[in-house]
Structures are given as C-alpha cells and as structure tokens.
Amino acid sequence: MKLTLLGSLGHINQYTIPAFVKAGHDVTVVTSSEKRVAAIESIGAHAAVGSMKDTEFLTSALTGADAAYLMLSGGFDDSASMDETATKQAIIFRDAVRNAGVNRIVNLSSVGADQGPEVGSLHMYHIIEDTLRELENVNITFVRAVGFYSNWLANIPTIKSDHAIYRNAHAQTVNAMTDPSDIATAIIEELPNLKSTTDVRYVVSDFQTGNQIIETLSKKLNIPDLKWVELTDQQMLTQMEKMGMPTPFAQGMTTSNRRQDSPDFYADLRANLPTLGKVKFSDFAERFVSAYQNS
Ligand SMILES: NC(=O)c1ccc[n+]([C@@H]2O[C@H](COP(=O)([O-])OP(=O)(O)OC[C@H]3O[C@@H](n4cnc5c(N)ncnc54)[C@H](OP(=O)(O)O)[C@@H]3O)[C@@H](O)[C@H]2O)c1
Numbered sequence: 001m002k003l004t005l006l007g008s009l010g011h012i013n014q015y016t017i018p019a020f021v022k023a024g025h026d027v028t029v030v031t032s033s034e035k036r037v038a039a040i041e042s043i044g045a046h047a048a049v050g051s052m053k054d055t056e057f058l059t060s061a062l063t064g065a066d067a068a069y070l071m072l073s074g075g076f077d078d079s080a081s082m083d084e085t086a087t088k089q090a091i092i093f094r095d096a097v098r099n100a101g102v103n104r105i106v107n108l109s110s111v112g113a114d115q116g117p118e119v120g121s122l123h124m125y126h127i128i129e130d131t132l133r134e135l136e137n138v139n140i141t142f143v144r145a146v147g148f149y150s151n152w153l154a155n156i157p158t159i160k161s162d163h164a165i166y167r168n169a170h171a172q173t174v175n176a177m178t179d180p181s182d183i184a185t186a187i188i189e190e191l192p193n194l195k196s197t198t199d200v201r202y203v204v205s206d207f208q209t210g211n212q213i214i215e216t217l218s219k220k221l222n223i224p225d226l227k228w229v230e231l232t233d234q235q236m237l238t239q240m241e242k243m244g245m246p247t248p249f250a251q252g253m254t255t256s257n258r259r260q261d262s263p264d265f266y267a268d269l270r271a272n273l274p275t276l277g278k279v280k281f282s283d284f285a286e287r288f289v290s291a292y293q294n295s
Pocket of ligand 1: 006007008009010011012013030031032033036050051052053071072073074075108109110111145146147148151180
C-alpha cells in the first residue's frame, strides 16, 4: 500500500516509518529539509521535500497515496492567532487531500478537539477536524492524543533553580498523558485500515495528578522539597512571555492549562476511554532524570 506521512523523522514517526516499511508498504515521508533525505531513505522510505504550508507541494506529495497521515508539523506564524493559523492550515490540508484524491486519512488531533475556544490552544484541533470533515468520500480517523510526557521537561530549569514546578492549574487536577510510541501504535493500526469505522480514537497512557507527579519526580531526582506552585493565569502568561513565547501561544497555553481544572475537559475522553498505552509516568520519570542530569 502507498502511504504518505507528514511529521518527518519526528518523535512519532521514529516508530511508524520502520513499522510501515517492515510491513511492506511503499512509504513517502514529508520533510521540510533536504538534510533529512538520506536518513529517510536509509530506513527504506522515500522523501518528499517541502512544506505542509504549501498546498501545491502537499497535493503532489499525497497524489497516488492509498492513505495519508496528517499532523501539524513545524513552527507557525508568530503574529497570527492560533485559530487563524489553524484555519489556514486546515484549508491547506483539506484542499490537498481533495486535489490529490486520497480516500483514507489519519489526522493527529488532540484531547479537547470536541470543545470550543474555552480549551485555548487546543481549539486548533477542533478547527482542523471540522474542516477535514467537509471532505466527501474520505474515510478519516482522528487520533486524539493527550499531552505528551515530554511537555514536563520544560520544567527542568525551575526545578533546578527553585525546586518548583509552576503551573496555572491545581495540584489535585488529573493530567492525562501519553508517549509518542503509544500514539504510533494507534497510527500503525489505523492508517492501512482503509475500511476503518473509527471516527475518533483517543490515545492515553497514564493519569496522574500534579501532586503525584511531584511525588514521583521528588523521589527520582532526590529533591525532597520539590513542590507544585499554582500560578494565577496572569502570572503564567507573564512567565511564558518572559521566556520568549509569542503572545498568542502564551495566551492559548494559559487558557488550556486552566481548562484542565474543569471536569468537562476530559469528559469525552473518559466516555470513550481506550485501552491505556504501555508507557507509564514512572517509565518517563527515568528519562526525565537523565534529561535533568544532562541539562
Ligand atoms: N505536545 C503535546 O502534548 C501534543 C498533544 C497532542 C497532539 N500533539 C501533536 O503532536 C505533534 C508533534 O508530533 P511529533 O512530536 O511526532 O513531531 P516532531 O517530532 O515535532 O516532528 C515534526 C517534524 O515536522 C517537520 N517539519 C517542520 N516544519 C515543517 C513544515 N513546514 N512542513 C513539513 N514538515 C515540517 C520537522 O522535520 P524536518 O526538519 O525534517 O522537516 C519536524 O521534526 C504536534 O505538532 C501536535 O500537533 C502534541
């Protein structure tokens, strides 16, 4: 089967590409960089060099594919709102799929895609899902991943400096988390299944409150006074902007962090809970320790 994948040799595709090649598929991988071509070919796939933001290029990369995997890849226009950026990208995805005549799509989406602007940055996924749903005669599965474990690595600097994780969410709030390898498992199953009847498939590997995360990391890092410090939304926004995050992103992240305190945030996920993925927070904690020691 001919498969085209966005996401280059990223965290998820490090698992999907070898699995698809091993299964005998003819795999084309989109990269924005000529530098990645040799590495892609060495795994037994073809490279298509160009940008997901270019409808003409994406149409040509998708043409002839039996199935395609679409995901947001790379940076965005810092000056635009996240919803504007998502709308633009969603139209490019929709038009390229339509022009190329692909009939099977797996789109990497996110928890929160079922909700409105109250989910902040995650509203991008709602926009993309809605736009792709306009396609007729295309079988689409939305793989809604929860937060990546690796997002917690961003807290290493303040753990080092203040023995603290700062976040605008309660310490008692549950965080659903996952790992790229568990997301890849879902994509590997879904993409070649041209007759899949799965509309939405959540991927979640573990649930941990902020307090539980602190407890695990405190032990693993041997920092007994490690603490969770809840910030106000305004404090979180200011901190993200100080770190150099563009304002639209910082606002979107602040809103989505706070939304997690609402029981509604994970309601659809809980109503459609999949078998949990294999990688647990305790497994990730081992990687966290080596990242901490090497930073
Ligand atoms: N973080 C979370 O909690 C979370 C939750 C739910 C969903 N997600 C989704 O997961 C995605 C990340 O997946 P991942 O970790 O596997 O990806 P990744 O490791 O960030 O890889 C993405 C790759 O895309 C390529 N790329 C960059 N700009 C591009 C462009 N303009 N056109 C085409 N390709 C481009 C880059 O490789 P080259 O340099 O080779 O081009 C980059 O390495 C996010 O975009 C998000 O949508 C994340």
